Amino acid sequence: MRALCYHGKHDIRCDTxxxxxxxxxxxxxxxxxxxxxxxxxxxxxxGFMPGMKSGDIVGHEFMGEVVDVGPENRRLRVGDRVVxxxxxxxxxxxxxxxxxxxxxxxxxxxxxxxxxxxxHQTAGLFGYTHLTGGYPGGQAEYxxxxxxxxxxxxxxxxxxDEQVLFLGDIxxxxxxxxxxxxxxxxxxxAIWGAGPVGQxxxxxxxxxxxxxxxCIDRLPERLAxxxxxxxxxxxxxxxxxxxxxxxxxNNKGPEKCIDAVGMEAHATATVDSMYDRAKQALWLSxxxxxxxxxxxxxxxxxxxxxxGVYGGFVDKLPFGALMNKGLxxxxxxxxVGRWTDDLLERxxxxxxxxxxxxxxxxxxxxxxxxxxxxxxxxxxCIKVVLKP
Amino acid sequence: xxxxxxxxxxxxxxxxPERVATGLAWFTIGLGLAELLAPRAVGRxxxxxxxxxxxxxxxxxxxxxxLCLLAAQNKAPWLWARIGGDGLDLATLATDYTDENPGRERxxxxxxxxxxxxxxxxxxxxxxxxxxxxxxxxxxxxxxxxGRRSGFPEHVEMLRGxxxxxxxxxxxxxxxxxxxxPDTPRxxxxxxxVPVPGPEFAKPRSEGPQPRPxxxxxxxxxxxxxxxxxxxxxxxxxxxxxxxxxxSAGRG
Numbered sequence: 001m002r003a004l005c006y007h008g009k010h011d012i013r014c015d016t017x018x019x020x021x022x023x024x025x026x027x028x029x030x031x032x033x034x035x036x037x038x039x040x041x042x043x044x045x046x047g048f049m050p051g052m053k054s055g056d057i058v059g060h061e062f063m064g065e066v067v068d069v070g071p072e073n074r075r076l077r078v079g080d081r082v083v084x085x086x087x088x089x090x091x092x093x094x095x096x097x098x099x100x101x102x103x104x105x106x107x108x109x110x111x112x113x114x115x116x117x118x119x120h121q122t123a124g125l126f127g128y129t130h131l132t133g134g135y136p137g138g139q140a141e142y143x144x145x146x147x148x149x150x151x152x153x154x155x156x157x158x159x160x161d162e163q164v165l166f167l168g169d170i171x172x173x174x175x176x177x178x179x180x181x182x183x184x185x186x187x188x189x190a191i192w193g194a195g196p197v198g199q200x201x202x203x204x205x206x207x208x209x210x211x212x213x214x215c216i217d218r219l220p221e222r223l224a225x226x227x228x229x230x231x232x233x234x235x236x237x238x239x240x241x242x243x244x245x246x247x248x249x250n251n252k253g254p255e256k257c258i259d260a261v262g263m264e265a266h267a268t269a270t271v272d273s274m275y276d277r278a279k280q281a282l283w284l285s286x287x288x289x290x291x292x293x294x295x296x297x298x299x300x301x302x303x304x305x306x307x308g309v310y311g312g313f314v315d316k317l318p319f320g321a322l323m324n325k326g327l328x329x330x331x332x333x334x335x336v337g338r339w340t341d342d343l344l345e346r347x348x349x350x351x352x353x354x355x356x357x358x359x360x361x362x363x364x365x366x367x368x369x370x371x372x373x374x375x376x377x378x379x380x381c382i383k384v385v386l387k388p
Numbered sequence: 389x390x391x392x393x394x395x396x397x398x399x400x401x402x403x404x405p406e407r408v409a410t411g412l413a414w415f416t417i418g419l420g421l422a423e424l425l426a427p428r429a430v431g432r433x434x435x436x437x438x439x440x441x442x443x444x445x446x447x448x449x450x451x452x453x454x455l456c457l458l459a460a461q462n463k464a465p466w467l468w469a470r471i472g473g474d475g476l477d478l479a480t481l482a483t484d485y486t487d488e489n490p491g492r493e494r495x496x497x498x499x500x501x502x503x504x505x506x507x508x509x510x511x512x513x514x515x516x517x518x519x520x521x522x523x524x525x526x527x528x529x530x531x532x533x534x535g536r537r538s539g540f541p542e543h544v545e546m547l548r549g550x551x552x553x554x555x556x557x558x559x560x561x562x563x564x565x566x567x568x569x570p571d572t573p574r575x576x577x578x579x580x581x582v583p584v585p586g587p588e589f590a591k592p593r594s595e596g597p598q599p600r601p602x603x604x605x606x607x608x609x610x611x612x613x614x615x616x617x618x619x620x621x622x623x624x625x626x627x628x629x630x631x632x633x634x635x636s637a638g639r640g
Contacts, residue, residue: 099557180560184568185549203539209549221530228537230544303562330560342554351550356539380530 002388003140004367006056009047012368017057020136020144025072028148030084034161035062035138037367037374037384038086038169039195040262040309044128045371048263048280049311051113051129059139059386060086060126061169063161066152067142075149082152083167084145085336088124088135091150102333107147108133122333139367141388153340156348162355162385163347166200170383171354172339174200174260177307178208179339180330181256188212190245190254190297191231192290194222196383197307198260199229199357206230207352210256214248216241218266221380225357242297253299262308265289272316288314295322306331357383364388405515408508409463415505416470417454423447435494436484446480449473464520467513474506 005015020029038061043049063083066076076082089096093105104123108114111121114131124146127137136143145152155164174197181189189205191198194217205213206229215226216234223233234244245254263286265276276287294304295318304327322329346352359382362370370384423430424447427440436443453473457466478499485495540547561567569585577584 179554179556182556182561185552199539204551206544206548207551208554209552220527221534224531225534225537228535228544229539230548301568328562338557346551350541351547352539353541354539356537359534380526380534382534 001141002364003057003136004059004364004386005054006044006052006058007054010045010372012045012058012371014365014367015055017055017140020142022068022070023144024146025070026147026149027070028066028073028076028145028152029068030062030064030082030138030143030145030152031067032062032064032138032141032143032388033081034064034165035059035140035364035386035388036165036169037061037139037370037386039197041127041371042375043263043309043311045375046264048286049129050117051131051134053130053134056127056130056134057136057140057143058127059137060128061165062126062138062143063155063165063168064143069148073149076152076154080152081155081157083155083164083340084126084138084143085151085153085167085172085340086126086169087151087333087336088126088133088146089151089337090147096150099335099338101151101335101337110134125333139364139386139388141364151337153344155344159347160355162358163353164344165385166196166354166357167340167343167347168336169334170196170357171200171343172336173197173307173334174202175204175339175343176334177201177258177260177305178204178210181205181258181303181305183208183210183256185209186211187256188214188249188254189256189258190214190216190294191258191260192216192265192294193260193308194219194226194233195260196357198222198258199225199382200354201258201260201307202226202229202231203352205256205258207346212248214245214254219377222382225382229356241293245297249299253297253302255299255302257294257298257302257304259290259294259304259306259308261290263287263310263312265291275316286310286312286314288317292316292318295325295327298325298327300325301327303328303330307334358385360384362386405512405519406463408512409457409467409516412467412470412505412508412512413454413457413463415454416450416457420447420450420452420454423450432491433494434481434498435489435491435496436481436498437489437491439480439484442480446473446477462516462520464513464516467509467516470509471506471513474502474509477502478506 001017001019002014003017004012005017007013022029041058044052044058066078066080066082069076069078087102087104088107089101089104090106095103095105102123105121107124108121109124110130110133114121117131122132124133124135126135126143127139135146153167177197178189178201183189183205187210189210191201191205191213194215198215198217202213202215213231214234215223215231216236217223217226218235218237223235227233232248234241265287272289272292276289280287290308291314298304306329347354359380360370362384364386367386373379374381374384423443427443427447430443431437431439453466453470457463460466481495481499481502485492489495538544575584575586576582
C-alpha cells in the first residue's frame, strides 16, 4: 500500500509499504477514505519531536471503512464507516474508566521509555513518536487500529467525510479546550492561534456561550476565518496584544485564555522569541512566547487552557505571575471519546459543520508537498485533507 | 463547500527576483564601500577625472540603498530607486566621455557595466512588483472566501450559547468552593465583616457531604478522615472552618 513516511527533518515521502494485518483479536483494519495533516504533524516534520524513526508512517487524523476485524471485536463489522480518535484507548484501565482516555495506562507499549521522560506513561497515539507507542499512522491507504472495539466512532452515511473527519482530533480538541475553561456567559475567551484547532476552539467557545471571543494571529486569511466564526481579531504583527486585550476587557484581562499554538510559537522580533529560537535549536526549551503572554495578560483567578502541543521543557515561564494571580492551568491531549457522541449529534443537528476549515484537498501522493505548503502557510493553507 | 485553493505556488525556474535582489544588495554595499574608501582608484578604473567627492557621495548612497534593500520586506521600491541611481551614474560618466579624456575607452566600458546592472535591477524590481501584486490578489480572494466560512448554519449571534447546556464534567469545572460568588444577594459575615454571598449560594453546599465539626484537639485525625471520605465520594475537599464561615454567612 501507499503511505506517507517520515525520513527525517523536512523529509516526508510517499512510500510503498507492506499492508497492515490483524495482530490482536481486538484489532480492526480500516481502508482510509480521508485523512488530514494536523498542526501537530508539523512538530514531527520540523524535527522537534524526539523518538521518531526513519520509515515511520505518519498521520493521526483519519477515517474510513472497516475491511477486517479481529475475532474478539464484537462491536465493528466489515463495511462499517468509522472515524478513528487519535488517542488509542483500551477502555478498561482505571484512567479509561474515569474518562481520561488520553492517559490510558495500557495502550502505549513503550510506556517505560516515556515514563523516563514524563514520569508516567500516557496513551498510545497513531503516527506519532515512539514515545507514544510508535503505532503506524493513518496517512496511508490502510491502517491497523488496536483496541478497535473501544475507540472508533461509527458515523452515518448521511454525513460526508469532510463533515465528520475532524471528530478524530481537531474538533474535540478545540471543544475540550473551551469546555475546560468552564465558560460563563460573562467571560471573555482569548485564543492564541487561528490554525485549525484555534478555529474549532473559537466556534466551541461561541456555542458554549462566551460573551466575547478574541483570536490572536498574524495571517489575514486565518483572521478572516476567525472573524467569520464570531471572534474579534488581533493581528500581532500590527497591534500590541497585551494592550489590545486589556482595551477589549476594560483593563481586566480575559478570564479564559487558550493556547492553540504550542511549542513552535512565532513572534515578531520580540526578544523572548529570538531567545526561544536559539534555545529550541539546542533542544533546551520549547518556544513559549504564547504561554508567557497568556500568563501575563490573563485576569487574576482566570483559567489557562492549553491544547497546543509541547514536547519537552519550557524556559523563562513567569511562574511567579501564575502563582500570585491564582491562575488555573488545564491541559492535556484530548480525551476524544469523551466528546464524540455529543459533537456528532451537534453535526447531525446542523448546529455546526466542521468542513468550513478545509482549504486544500489533494491525493495522498501530493502529501509531502502539502506538508511544506501547510508549514509555510502558503496559498492560504489552513487545513489539508488527503485522499488515499 | 467554498472554493478550494490547490497546490503551492510553483517555484520559478532560474534566478528568482528575490535572490537577484539580495545579490544586488551585497554588490551595491561592496561597491559603495570601495567608492567611499578609495574614490581615486575607483575613478581611475572607471576612467573619470577629478570627481573624488562625487564618487564618495555616490558611495554613501550605494551603501544606504544596499542596507535598505537587505532590510526591507518589500524590496521593489528600493530596486526602483537603484534604477534612478544608475541613471545618475550614467549621466555622471557621460560627462567624462570626451575627446580630451585619455580614459575615454574605460568610461565606455563603465557605462556598459552600469547598463548591465540596470537591466538586473529592472528584472528584479519588475519580478518582485509582479509577485507582490499576485500575492495581494490571492490574499484578497482568500479574505473574501474565508470571511464567509463561519461553519454555522445561521448568523453567529443566533448560535451564541446554543451549547451552553453541554455537559461539562465536574473535573473540568472550577471546584465549587473556588467558584466566583454571585453579585446578589449579598450579606456580610458576622465574624469577619467581609462581603459574602447570600443564602442562595450557600444552600447547595448542604446537599453535599457534611463537614465534620472542627476541634483543635482532633484536627490531625479529623483532616485525614475528611480527606478519605471526600476522596472516596469524589466530592470536592472542603475544610471545616471555611464551610462553617460560609454557612454562618448564609444565616447572616
